[in-house]
Amino acid sequence: MGHCLCREGKRGPDPPYSRGGEPLLIGGAYSPNHSSNFHQGSDFTQTEVDNLILETLTVIRTKVDIEEDPPDSLIKLNTVAEREEGWIQLVKAFVHVIPMEDPLGPAVMSLFLDDCPLPTRETALRCVEFLDDLSDTDIKEHRNLMIVLGCLAEKLAGPNSVALLTDFILEHVISNLSREKAPSIVLFSLIALEKFAQTSENKAKIRKRLSVIPVPSNPLIQLEQLVYEESDLILRQIGFCAQWCLDNLLPVDGRKFSHTCVNMNNINIMLNHNDVSEYLKLGPDGLTARCDSSSFESVRGTGQANKGCWFYEVLLLSGGVMQIGWATKDSKFLNHEGFGIGDDEFSQAYDGCRQLIWYNASNTDVSVTLPQWKSGDIVGCYLNITDQYLIFYLNGKPLGPFTDLFQKVSCDIFPAASFMAFQQCEFNFGHKPFKFPPVDQHYQNLNQEFTLTPEEKIIWPRPIKLKKLQRISLHENTCTICYGHIATITLVPCNHSGFCLGCGEELMKLGSCPICRQTIQAFNQDTNTSKQEQVLQHSDEES
Structure with missing residues (x-):
């Protein structure tokens, strides 16, 4: 499964601190009726909750077998979150113990908070008080608190989200949008601002606050310039998020939409913007994808291979859970259930964070331990339809071959990928030279074999798309x-x-x-x- 932690099916919203009976799942497979030795009234100290978070963060890397029971730490954390004070303990643990260096940390926070009982307005506002206990040098804690606030803004949508965006919080978030701050704080403050802006009243409040800042000094305008940053990939993520926010949520008078400024003449295949949910962000060139939602978002390319051999590359801007590979039109993308590329019999994918090859929601047995990827790595995806096998590459090192996909598939195969929360990568289908082309495999260039009309190349920003729909x-x-x-x-x-x-x-x-x-x-x-x-x-x- 795509999600390390996800629900096995949807349910209606729970009343505050009243659970629907479903525990968090690893690999989307644990039974919602799993019994536990820990009853709802159990109390845990803050240190115990801290340790449970770290234990769970460690174990979810390896818990991928759909037949396995959930780890005890996960069951205990579900018990903790059912109490109001327990929910506060959980948030405190997120803020203080989730390490900066763990690529799974932010996504796990997002998924936990999405599955937890909905907090009351008063309880959510208590998170604001955590700022008083943090010093300017607590980069990890400030980053983690911004992740928490962003997740709450999204989950509470409506009046409670409006109540959470106090003047103090708004000023704090905007003050974080500065090159003088640590990049990780800037990135997740920007994402938090975006989440708050999903509620119309908050959006109006944010736009009013930003309107008093001269356009050249607008922090979003300044941060957008980082979208082409080459050496620091976190800065490039910041630039992408600022650009996407300006195009889709918080436009500035006089600024051109990004799609009008991108040269698409050499782009003949891109990510299919008609094949994604609203939760997946695509760059104006159609080659960059990012997910900041707790759902597991997927996308296919605009062209499919029917015969021969093909290759494309992906630059990882983050090092968390993504499933990158190949899929047909029959592949089922169920974002809220955690199904993505490699989670059915019509797709196969490489997950370098958890060091797995996914096919039909199971990890493919391999004779050696697969390498773990990190931000800045290049993932190569080779498809041989003639001889029916796949090879994945990490920085030019081959992994495979793998033949599972061809049990049910023989043609109409698209490049495809799925993303957990806070993951981003850039695709190269051949519009520029590959970093690590296969040295011993023949392949065709996807970008040379397909075509797109000028209209098909345009990824319309939300404001323009809404106007089109209104007409x-x-x-x-x-x-x-x-x-x-x-x-x-x-x-x-x-x-x-x-x-x-x-x-x-x-x-x-x-x-x-x-x-x-x-x-x-x-x-x-x-x-x-x-x-x-x-x-x-x-x-x-x-x-």
Whole structure:
């Protein structure tokens, strides 16, 4: 599974400090009804909670077998989080003990907080008091607290998120957006600001505060310049996040959108922006992807290989959990359930953080221990359809070959990747020379074999995309997924409707109804609506 920690299926929101009965899972596989020897009323000291966090952080690297029971430390932490004071203990532990050097630390914090009971407004505001206990030299603690605040801003969305963004917190976050601060603090303060801006009232408050700063001194404008930083990859992440925030959430008058400033003439294959959820951030060139959500986000390229041999490279800007490899259209991306590349029989991926090869949600047996990647490394992905094998490379060192993917797949294979929280990488499909091209394998250049129209190369920022949607006249019986065709499909046996034929066929591949999650056995099409579809297309053309 993609997630080190994730839920095995969705549930409705829990009332404050009332659990739905599901423990956090490792590898997305532990039973939600797993019994524990620790009862809900158990008390733990702060030192014990600190040690449980560190123990869990260590064990999740190796707990990937779907048949394994959850570790005791994880069960105990779920017990701790069920109490209000226990939740505060958990946050204190995150702030004080999650180490800077562990690439899994920030993602684990995000996933824990996403699964924990929803804190009350008063309890969430107690986190602000932690700032009083931190000195300016506590880089680790300041970074971790920004991660916590960002996660809470996202989870509490609405009035509670508005209450959390006090004037003090806003000033503190903005003051952190300075080159004089440690890069890790700047990065996660920027992400926290973005999370707060997801709530409209907070967004208005942030824009008002930034509007009094002259445009050249706007911290987002200044940080955006780091997007092309070559030597420090954290600074490059900061530049990317600032640029994305300016394009999508906090635009500045007079600033051009990034997609108008990027030369796309030599880009003939990119990441498919029509194949991602709203939680995955793509750069204006379509070659950079980043996830700052607790969900497990995936993306495919715009071109697929049908025969021959192919190769592409990925520069890791972070060293956490990502699954990079190859997938077909049939691969199921279930971001909230933790399914990504390598988690079904239609994809295979290399996970260098946990040193695994993923296929069909299991790690492939290998004869040697795979190397662990780190930020700055180059991952190579080689596909040989002719002889049916894959080879992965880390900085030019081959790993493999692996043949699992070809048990069910023979063509239509896309480059693809999945990302855990706070991970980012850049793709090279051949528009520039490879750093470590295969020396003993023939391959074709993806960028030389595919084409994109100028319109297909544009990744529209959210403000422009929303304006485009507002200009679209939607008919009453338009498909509720694509909004581009008449809804003619009724799912069997749940009888949910509102989908066009194309989306109905895609739902059949996914296997479950998006409304009730019941297994789809078939669908019925109302043929009487075909004329309505023709009328809709004609009216759209006239408009």
